[in-house]
Amino acid sequence: MNCRIEELVNKQRAYFETGATKKPETRLQALIRLKLSIQSHESEILEALKQDLGKSAFESYMAEIGMVLSELSYIRKHLTAWARPRKRPAPLAQFPSSCQVIPEPYGVTLIMAPWNYPFMLCMDPLIGAVAAGNCCILKPANYSAATSAVIRKIVTEVFPEEYVAVVEGGREENAELLNQKFDYIFFTGSRRVGQLVLERAAVHVTPVSLELGGKSPCIVDLSANLKMAAKRIVFGKFLNAGQTCVAPDYLLVHREVKEELLRWIRLYIRRMYGAHPLYNENYPKIITEAHFDRVCGLMEGKDIFLGGQSSREKQKIAPTVLDHAELTDPVMQEEIFGPVLPVLTYKTVDEAIAIQKKVLNGAKPLALYLFARDKTCIRKVLEQISFGGGCINDTIVHLATSHMGFGGVGDSGMGSYHGKLSFDTFTHEKSILKKSNFLDLPVRYQPAQVWKMKALRIFMK
The missing domain is CATH 3.40.605.10 (Aldehyde Dehydrogenase; Chain A, domain 1)
Structure with missing residues (x-):
């Protein structure tokens, strides 16, 4: 070969x-x-x-x-x-x-x-x-x-x-x-x-x-439409069983709306994938046994809000939400690339930005998603966090257009x-300059003279 x-x-x-x-x-x-x-x-x-x-x-x-x-x-x-x-x-x-x-x-x-x-x-x-x-x-x-x-x-x-x-x-x-x-x-x-x-x-x-790739955050602000946010988060996270480079990797949600958001997420997971996702023929599998074992290992010992079931025979892991995640957890130390969504909370937008910058020692994510209607919140996040691309009030669909580029930044x-x-x-x-042969201005040629310097200062400023 x-x-x-x-x-x-x-x-x-x-x-x-x-x-x-x-x-x-x-x-x-x-x-x-x-x-x-x-x-x-x-x-x-x-x-x-x-x-x-x-x-x-x-x-x-x-x-x-x-x-x-x-x-x-x-x-x-x-x-x-x-x-x-x-x-x-x-x-x-x-x-x-x-x-x-x-x-x-x-x-x-x-x-x-x-x-x-x-x-x-x-x-x-x-x-x-x-x-x-x-x-x-x-x-x-x-x-x-x-x-x-x-x-x-x-x-x-x-x-x-x-x-x-x-x-x-x-x-x-x-x-x-x-x-x-x-x-x-x-x-x-x-x-x-x-x-x-x-x-x-x-x-x-x-x-x-x-x-x-990278750990792409999904931030849900106090001002977000929670029902719509939940539906679009579930779509983006569990598409291809989470094996998407721009999938929301973890959820950063305002502490005052976390419980309501998680209720909506549970509802939409069940609506999209049924009560028993492992038996849903339209729900994708994990690509290899090694990848299956790695993702399952990230859930061990964690507070499972929803899901957590898996089938080695089918090579499937149910859509899973992990509550009370910490930055020190193994699931927050690497890109998940599977149907597991850890949830962290914050009090202010500034705190959310600070948390994101601590993840993987400040590595710049491939994508970022923000659910918010507050203009100040949106402005702060877009100005203060560097990332490849993303969405406001949606997930992953920013790459589904030929009118904008798609790519990462940094790591x-x-x-x-x-x-x-x-x-x-x-x-x-290939840059080409074509010069005329009919006129050749002498200003650039030696010997250097005072008038030439004056002409250069006029032309080149």
């Missing part, structure tokens, strides 16, 4: 050098073929996601297939305009001249995707890479093998391997891919593996995007994508 990966990278580099991928019409046709292929294989994608993660068809279409198709439509609509050179103002000191920025693809790119949304988090970056004119190697997650197989089928149907190819496998294949020289690497996954990707990319001075990642930013991520902007 090692030789195969190296040959594949070289093959793509040779193909990229032909210029075939740079033509906007070629990119558009490739995206059209990709959309048609996804639509024709929809039932296979749904079945694969059910097999890998136990996702229902409803959840799989809403959170994976539908988002990919929406992104495809948006980028196809705007691609031609984005790919054109763009004029820029020329400085007076360079008169007479003209300036332009020419978008060009990086070349051969690598996309490494995770297992929790294995279709969407593989395809969304691919759309940006192809739209920008790159060749690409996709590395789906090994844990979601059924979805990886369908991705390989679709990609093989749409692209020759010298254009886009899929490499399946585990750590050995990951390591060998990172030994190769790519022109851009896009990684989605854990902070630990992201650090490794960054280290290996540095060897070749390869630019990267890292979409990582939660670097770079942003979706819509125009997906195109920009995989694009180098």
Whole structure:
């Protein structure tokens, strides 16, 4: 496999050098073929996601297939305009001249995707890479093998391997891919593996995007609509059984409204998942036994307000709410990535901000959610807490648009994508100044003279 990966990278580099991928019409046709292929294989994608993660068809279409198709439509609509050179103002000191920025693809790119949304988090970056004119190697997650197989089928149907190819496998294949020289690497996954990707990319001075994670807080203010907050918190937290990088990781609720909020949360968990979630066929499973054991361990010895049940046979953990959580608890020392929601309380907004900054020693979260109607509260939280992105009075849906970028900051990642930013991520902007030959102002040339200094001060200020 090692030789195969190296040959594949070289093959793509040779193909990229032909210029075939740079033509906007070629990119558009490739995206059209990709959309048609996804639509024709929809039932296979749904079945694969059910097999890998136990996702229902409803959840799989809403959170994976539908988002990919929406992104495809948006980028196809705007691609031609984005790919054109763009004029820029020329400085007076360079008169007479003209300036332009020419978008060009990086070349051969690598996309490494995770297992929790294995279709969407593989395809969304691919759309940006192809739209920008790159060749690409996709590395789906090994844990979601059924979805990886369908991705390989679709990609093989749409692209020759010298254009886009899929490499399946585990750590050995990951390591060998990172030994190769790519022109851009896009990684989605854990902070630990992201650090490794960054280290290996540095060897070749390869630019990267890292979409990582973190403990994303959900703050519920005294002024919040508690019924609506509960419904949207339950939706965002327990989607994909909590295995979502932007899921609310813990709840910070004003002490005066905690009891009422928890009553509403209990109501909506039962409405959405039933009295016995472990037997709900539409409720997803935990990806591996090791992950199942880790999440179950985080609940041990805690005050369980609701849930706590689990089934090793079904590999499921019921939606669980832990009351009276403390910052020193194991569940507050790492990203949960499962259907467990610890609850902490606060007295003032300033205290809530201070608590958030103590979590994981001030690491910046990928997302933040605030339920509030008080404008002062909203302003304080947005001004004083740094995070990748988030919602006011909702959870996770800020990433479900092609009109805004999605990405982390600090420990939660670097770079942003979706819509125009997906195109920009995989694009180098080449800056060109074109100078006229008809006039050559002498002010910049030696010998230095007083009048030249005066002219420079006029032009350059």
